[in-house]
Amino acid sequence: MQYISTRGGTLGQYCDVLLEGLAPNGGLAVPEHLPRLSVDDIERLRPLSYPELATEIIGLFATDIPRDDLARLTAGAYGGGKFRADEIVPVTDIGEQLTLVGLSEGPTLAFKDMAMQFLGEALEYVLAQRGSVLNVLGATSGDTGSAAEHALRGRERVCVFMLSPQGRMSAFQRAQMYSLQDENVHNIAVEGNFDDCQNLVKRLASDLDFKREHSLGAVNSINFGRISAQIVYYVWAWLRVTDNVDAADRASYEVSFAVPSGNFGNILSGHYARSMGIPIRKLVLASNENNVLDEFFRTGHYRPRSAENTLATSSPSMDVSRASNLERFVFDLLGRDPERTAAAWHELEERDEINLAAELDRFASEFGIVSGTSTHSDRIETIRDLHEKTGVTIDPHTADGALIARANIETGVPMLVLETAKPAKFADLITEALGAAVEPDAETQALLGAPQRVVKMPDDEQQLRTYISEHALRA
């Protein structure tokens, strides 16, 4: 399968775009056409384990990786006891017409592990084939950094330099990252906030000579490898819900998915699953107070906000005001026309706003996404109410999803809420919601008490350059 830029031109195959999701013309890598699964194709996937299903689904996109090799990569990503649940992604009916899709059973207790664990395997494979190395440079305010570190730790051809804002992460987040003792993981705590960290990354990544000399790269949410790995659990969840449905009724059995959203990566994978033939009725997008995407799907106006105008909320992994994957969805919305997409993004750069209301209306049945916004008190109330009625405790991101899910329930259509993190990561908020302190489990206590390995650094580009030059892997 060939990959093209959303703004025109070809980019090569899956392994080529795995290392660089951004096209030279500023567009994003997308497959030339989306594969389609027939009813029979989907039925044949039913008996497969999660890693086997991942091989089949990712294999539709990664046609340049031989099947046996791909099967080894998915077994490495989703095997070996890295995920707490045997089934990898448990699908649980919790009553109240809601089904929880457990995406946070991985090593960092958040859904980013689902894609990142596969990407770690796939990167090592591609780099070994090409005899090259990759030094990942990133900035994190929490989840993404730790998922990347846990996926890349101990690998031979990859090294991670992860900047985090000193004193601004929770004890749990710090422990999850800084307790890694692997030599190829470099935690750098910068004296500054998350934007300062991100600016340092941007400055180094835009110095093309430095970038090339040190084989610098990123594993951010626009990486198509991550998007492809996320499609797998939409297929998995539909299969598990329909296991109990009469075989004759399955083909037309629709489910809806509610997706706590930030960079539009997770829900984009759901859009692709639906486009490939999985019977998805509604995709329900949940925003927190940073509700740029909710505004887009309600009004057709996309108006990204600056970092200064992005609020720090109690569902911090959704504090995004410029959704980096939205361009891929808009590309489909505009009839997969690269010229129209380039023109739309050009207009966005000029005016900081685009209006796609007419296109959203025209394609409502095909691409329809409904949306909503939650506030801090909504999250607290949803966590409390669901706990009371179902006995299940959810984290604040999943609470965003559950709130908007409940507003969109239809009789006879299962509503699947993607659980994107475990409540243990947000003990303070759970205490606020449930009125009682949650005792950390033994695993969490051990994590919090483990020795930490982190380098402290001022907000200083030159010092960062020197550190990277001294520690980067060389081909």
Ligand SMILES: *Cc1c(COP(=O)(O)O)cnc(C)c1O
């Ligand atoms: C990253 C993240 C999200 C948002 O996912 P996107 O793909 O950026 O839309 C939601 N919840 C949690 C816990 C996350 O880590």
